[in-house]
Amino acid sequence: MIYDIALTIDYDYAAPSDRSRTLVRLMAPSLPGEQQVLSQRLTLEPRPDEQREMEDFFGNATTTAVWHRPIGALALTLALKIERLVPVEGADLSPLLRDLDDALAGCTDLGPDSPHHFRGPSARVPEVAEISAFARKTVGKGMTTRQAIEALGGALHQAMAFDAEATSVETGPAEAFAQRSGVCQDFAHVMIAGLRALGIPAGYVSGFLRTLPPPGEPRLEGADAMHAWVRAWAGPVTGWIEFDPTNDQPAGVDYITVARGRDYRDVSPVMGVMRTTGGQDSRHSVDVVPADES
């Protein structure tokens, strides 16, 4: 499936007082077997005085933008044409959950995809006792790792309500879980906390979701903004699998990956530090349309 994706994000700064520096993680990668970028353009307005591209530790395309003067507004636009390959659903070859630790100990790798980075607490996903208890209660004895991942994702989808007003970008998983509601970011953070409590390395994926469903299927939650879901490590043979707890399904052909990390902090689309004496305001819109429909 080939998609045309258009994204715009606008910021207004009330009282800019100094230079500013921003890290942008919006450019989608080509991932062998998953997705292939056909064309892509990121525009920043006003034009930065410095702009550099690099890959961060987790392999995400990262744009550093620096303005040597105060800016009162910032507009980011992304135009992306990308092919999403259809994932192959194979047999469950993941180890029993109780054997996962041994599989992990055999892994002596610290590269970006090493499960070791995703096993312990991270900046935005600390240990949360209530989530740990929920996860242990959900997962049955004798489950494989993949079954455990899908069981927890499904249980969270049942337990939590999608509510765009209930949380903000700063909300932590403890709070979102306590109120049993939130947006895709909260679903993902809560699920990551639960998976790690079970000993399953888990990380965060930011990306896009097809805006309008194929004919006859329901519209997915979170399709009118950037989306987030979870990746979890299911042993050395299966490797990483991706699951969307907001919509209770594996992240399949409707999902386009932008960035991966331990939690939102590692992938936040626009990370900026600006000296300002006032507040800031932002708007954000996404269209993800199959190329043959546009």
Added chain:
Amino acid sequence: MPPSAVKKTRDIFADYGLTPGVADELFDGAGQMRPVWQRFVERFARLSVTDLAARFERGNAYLRDTGVYYRQYTGDPLAERDWPLAPIPVILHDSEWDEICTGLEQRADLLEAVVADLYGPGRLVSEGHLPASLIAGSPQWLRPMVGVEPAGGHFLHHLAFEIGRSPDGSWLVLGDRLEAPSGAGFALENRMATGRIFPERFPRAYIHRLASFFLDFRATLDRLATAGGNPLAGAAILTPGPSNDTYYEHTYIARYLGLMLLEGEDLLVENGEAMVRTIEGPKPLGVLWRRIDASFADPLELNAESHIGTPGLVEAARQGKLAMVNALGSGVLEMRAMMAFLPRIAQVLLGQPLALPNIATWWCGGAKERAYVRQNAHKMLIGPASTIDLPFDVTARSALGGQFAGGVEGKLADWIEAQGAALVGQEAVALSTTPAWVTEPGETLAEGRLQPRPMTVRVFATRTPQGWRFMKGGYARIGRSGDATALAMQKGGSVADVWIVSDRLVPKVSLQPSAGAPFRRASPGVVPARAADNLFWLGRYIERTEDAARLIRAYHLRLAATDNSADPLLRRLRAFLGGYGVDIAQPMPDALLDRISVARSCAAKVRDRFSVDGWAAVVDLDRTAKTTLRDIKPGDDAARAMGVLVRKLSGFSGLVQDNMYRFQGWRFLTLGRALERADALTALLHGLTDAEAPEGALDLAVEVADSVITHRRRYSVETSRDTVIDLLALDADNPRSVLFQMQVMRAQASALPNAMDNGRLSPLLRGIVPLDSLLSVVSPDKIDADQLLHIRAELAGISDLITAAYLR
């Protein structure tokens, strides 16, 4: 029983009982005094106890007068403690010291190789010499630094090793400090203070000096500054700021080494280059000796919660244009569990065993090791694997000698099994003891006695092109009790000088260039914008305090004279002060104390730019106002108290005027004072010279402006509105006139960088000159209330111009 050698040396040794199975620095296993101590002890023991106490007091007085302190983390973020000097030095022979340093040299090279691998090829992990989970779980292993080669080629440049002596007399490494090792500056102060206690030529002439280490370190920084390729780039210290526990040391070492002391907001990064914001614009920096933990250095790429870092510092390091001492991410080596693997890694990377072993450590992530720790828990310290605390810094989540330190319940064996990889066990070594002068609570120094106390020694190293160089002594931590877990200063431990003595006379070294070297005039250096900002506001708040104190004094003098608080003039004054937030019902108004506090905190942020006396004057002002003058009574008593404050403020101003070097920073202090005084005088005239002002208001204005005698001499008539305006606003010779202060501002602003802009006056001067001109030509009757308000608005505008042009 004290050994026989002790008997000759009087009763101060009476309580010096040795513990079996513990080495002692002073006595060997057979109870014989070690030769290296003998000459010192002979002299020391000849002193009367009163003489000793007087000497110890001299050492403390030195530290107090110099203002040496460290911060204890308590409820009050700015609570300061005097430096806890242990007066008796630790004495080691230089042959033993050299042997220690040879071992540490190997260790320093090993640490460099390990950190280079962890941020480079990652062989140690992929080949199984370090567990991947341990590194991945360390908060000090900074992913954005992976693959970044440090400017200058090395990660580590300045290290400290915490070492201790085990019962068999050999030395052990207890911890490696390389994130931001503190203590090198305190070592200098230890040496100065101990020199006041034992000033005699012997033993001093035989003690190795500390200064050559700092020469080497300064040269290292200079070399690194240009390693990124910009020959103009400078060196600076990056501090977390005054609320850090060792901030004093940062200011001290900055002065000693002639380095700028910067905070995160002083820096910016442009085109991959770190720059310091100065009053002359951004200037390039090539190396930062950082005293802040790496993760706080850059809120954009490291810890987003940091308020003390600079966005872009990681980028500057990545571009190879900024060297750091030490490289960001080096702190991963401080992880306690690292000790479990270094002995093996030494074999792998160096092909040698460790010359100086580290404390035996087992990581409980391995089943075999876990079982060993469980079985030997009674002789171990068990604690978090990823902590960077030193072994004897026991936290709540630790067990010592088979007992939980607190905070954990249940069986130890279960806990070890459950926590597994999160724990390490370390051999609970009995550290050697050294003589400490001990007094019980309530005893005077003279009533003290010598007792053995556990100690560790801190050894500092710096990289030079010729290899590692070590500071010869200077710093040991001494336990508060016989218990080694009470070594930490935060837990009441103290710090002693360490003397490395030679059998021969030791040549002198200091930071002075050697004789015959060409004279080099050091440039006064750039002034960071934030330092100038603090000096400007220090000037303003000192003046603001004095102005309030004078008004309050005038109020209470009149109250004492009339004894009628309903007096119209008192009412007017009360309202005027009220407009400044001063509640005159409080004899020592909170608003006045607040002003003093602000002045002090501004001064605290620029302590590296102050004389010791200048700082002492600010502290004295603050303490006096908050303690001895706290409970004053209205009337005469309060008036006298304000008089005391006014004189203390004059003392500070005198120091500034007479002693402070006329560097650019001084100009901002002076601008601040002038601006504030001009404003206060204008406000005073506006408040007391209107037609409805009560009887005596004009005289009061003259009195508050300290111009009574001048007025009498100049006008020889009673005060009138015109004479008062003439004297306090328009007299170019009266330091308490607005015009005089405008001329001060004009002179200072003309001497600042960029005072002329392509042949035109700078915006700041264009703000000052019209007001100066107006007051030079106008006659008193033209200065009405509206004109006074206009002047105040112009002054506020000038303050904004100063800020916009120089202070950010």
